[in-house]
Amino acid sequence: MTNIREVAEMAGVSVATVSRALKSPDIVSPETRKRVLAAVERSGYRPNLTAVQFRSQRTRNLVVLVPTVANTFFSRVISGIQEAASRRGYSVLLCNTLANEQAERDYATMVSNRQADGIIQLRAFYPFDDHQGIDPLPMVNACEVLDDAPCPRVHLDNRTAARVMTEHLIQLGHRRIGMIKGPRLSPLTRDRLRGYQEALEDAGIPPDGDLLCPGDFSLASGYRAAASLLEQRCRPTAIFCENDEMAIGAIKRVKEAGLRIPEDISVAGFDDIPFARYTDPPITTIAQPAEDFGHEAVALLVDIIEGHEIKRDTRRVMPFELVVRSSTGPAPKQE
């Protein structure tokens, strides 16, 4: 493997000149530059990136912590992150953490180990044991955000979005609206639940704990939760699921019970994943600008890394959109 010294010898210049010809071509005379470039070409020289990173104390790598890449919403966010990162000259190290806190901490050490310049966490967990002497902390929290993260956040107004969906259902005449929730401890679940409760309250509908079912964002959990909702003596006429996967699971269960959607029961989702318009019936859901979450997160993180003043409590609240399809309809007449 050719190194910079060999190129310098070939071109008859010093290593410093080779370095300059490559990094800041304008401060090198055109003629010298040409000779250097020729030598680079001829020798097949490639700068040793580990040496560059070591020397310059910058890796131009970004660590992204994602609970699971096997999720159509996150994979869109990731695409957005990669696009924005490469536009700014950064590579991304994608880490599938399966929501494992230890794995997240381990990956976060890549930053304190200088293997990466910053970190984007897509889950509500703070992976640094402490600041480890790094300040400002090169981290951005996006999608599912921590209430007290010591770093900028990019997120949806989940409360309002859930409220809008619930109001849509109420407007259709539903009064018994079941909810299939996400994981217990997630702030996202808490906010969506709050929005749902507020909408009910505003409409004067008394809350009913029996209508709340736990889920974990998986297809199977939606299926199971729907089963328990349908068993109730006075079953809901609508089910609001905290994501589309669970809505798909719920739809399957509802159909197996011989009920029609939306005539007998409405089902709503959240996220607007590509599959949502291919189900039977297509799912009414909340669309989020997934790629833009990635763009924003990268923009903020790179600003931090490059030393721009970014306040710790910066927030970007992304817009959402209610997408009405045919899985929701008027509440059935009272029997």
Next chain:
Amino acid sequence: MTNIREVAEMAGVSVATVSRALKSPDIVSPETRKRVLAAVERSGYRPNLTAVQFRSQRTRNLVVLVPTVANTFFSRVISGIQEAASRRGYSVLLCNTLANEQAERDYATMVSNRQADGIIQLRAFYPFDDHQGIDPLPMVNACEVLDDAPCPRVHLDNRTAARVMTEHLIQLGHRRIGMIKGPRLSPLTRDRLRGYQEALEDAGIPPDGDLLCPGDFSLASGYRAAASLLEQRCRPTAIFCENDEMAIGAIKRVKEAGLRIPEDISVAGFDDIPFARYTDPPITTIAQPAEDFGHEAVALLVDIIEGHEIKRDTRRVMPFELVVRSSTGPAPKQE
């Protein structure tokens, strides 16, 4: 940020001893080791990974080129890769290439730049401009493989799998079997097509080009292709899709045409993604051990990196399984 010298001073030893106490604790006296560890603890010292990598000429990073992480099959492969890699002490740099050859070449330079020790390519494209002096080439090609890749391969016997699926359909009495193909130039598409054709031939069914529809593995392309298949004056009684996403698209279109599945027309997929059992009806498909593709690829790649003798033409052919659900059924009676 503390460095090794400061730790050495704190512990009253040389930097070499600190390095040894951390890397090979057994060759350092217990007492010294204790003092070093205490100093490390007290100072919050973390080895500078870029320095370690630079010095040791090894990064313990693996580059993974994936056409799109937004794919339930690939994301399982990725999970398998990450699991196997971390078990062996490697990190993975996941690169979403969107099947862009230039992006793949760019990422491949991370290996020649020594930012990574090896590369796993999940697509049938060879991303190195030449061997760039590296030999044996630290690359493994998995999932969709190149016929003439100069490196080990991990793949399915796509031809046989497609043949098995087609035979399943033929056994159900189908004679007009449409096929929704993947992208034109993919070897995977070619092999699955071949298996389909062979099964027809064996059954004495003459080939009919009109039954072949192009697709691109997306939901939308399955929908479109099914539309064109249904328009034919003598439409197929079964449609075999080269992946489950296209099958889901096709199912939607078939239902919109007022046809019942499988009574009027059967639809089969490939991959057995999680959604496949949640569609209405659930999809008959070919299951692949996605995570195992990742495990195998990592095992081979690490062997190459660590200098074990691995033949260039090594192949691992992974098993598949026909999963019969209810989207396929007996061919309708002739009218």
Next chain:
DNA sequence: ATGAAAGCGCTAACAT
């Protein structure tokens, strides 16, 4: 515009 040289933090060969 160019060169000489220091040094980033670490590992490993060599010396003790």
Next chain:
DNA sequence: ATGTTAGCGCTTTCAT
């Protein structure tokens, strides 16, 4: 068992 030291390849002062 421990210390001394060279040097990995590069960038970047500081001279010229």
